[in-house]
Amino acid sequence: MLTTRHGVRALASADLDAFLALANRDPVVNVFAIHRAHTTSLEPRWLGGEMWGRFEGGHLVAACHVAANLVPVEAGEDDALAFAERALARRRTASTIVGPQDPVRTFWGQVGPHWGNPRDVRWDQRHLAIDSSPLVRPDPQVRASCRDDMDTLYPACVAMYTEEVGVSPEDGGGADLYRARVTQLINRGWSFVRYDAGELVFKAEVACATADAAQIQGVWVPQHRRGSGLATAGMAAVVEQVRARISPTVSLYVNDWNHAARKAYERVGFVETARFATVMF
DSSP states (O other): OOOOTTOOEEGGGGHHHHHHHTTTSSTTTHHHHHHHHHHHHOOOHTTSEEEEEEEETTTTEEEEEEEEEEESSSHHHHHHHHHHHHHSSSSOOEEEEEEEEHHHHHHHHHHHHHHHOOOOEEEEEEEEEEOOOOSSOOOTTTOOGEEEEEEEEHHHHHHHEEEEEOOOOOOOGHHHHHHHHHHHHHHOOEEEEEEEEEEEEEEEEEEESSSSSEEEEEEOOOOGGGGGGGGHHHHHHHHHHHHHOOOOEEEEETTTTTTHHHHHHHHTEEEEEEEEEEEOO
């Protein structure tokens, strides 16, 4: 049922085409939501939550992915306020609110006083993309990872996650689930590694992908090897390989204060296309 005041309801498989038409207004920024829609057909049992839609005159004008990640899709200020009102009528299930800066700020401004203190808030993250060949020579030793890499790759994934997010993905008994996720990315061909004399010196993964775009996550170089150009050449190789066999546009988002990473991505040829924000619990 639509809410009387704001026309917000949970979407279902019958709404898939309308949702994809909405999200594909910006298929790179909305790659996560589009990927989730394609893989779940908007069915709550597969989403692990719901996809909300806001309607005006019978037309879908905005959406919001509401599961472990809460992600606004093509949402303006009024849409974000409507989604916040619906969110306040139920228990918080999201561990992360992430997406374009303005709707995330508006949403958080409404729910923040009621949802408790977040663990971290990152208001200025640069959304970057590249849809052409990298500007620097790709590292020829970067390759898709395989199951035999797991003994060194998994600890690197844990280290990267802990450094970036501030908590270990293994906390609270999450090791088996996280290991399954790393294995899934390997099996999909979405995990990339580079070794030097048996040491893992670079890794990155594709977090989600569609026919239009792929979003990169988990870019990592061990601390004692940073500053040597491994990230720049490694990301150039990832861009080249992802564009060749997964999606034509490669995107990611990076914290504004991470100047070293931003410089590396700029050298590769990434350009800013939007600003993101993230609230983590």
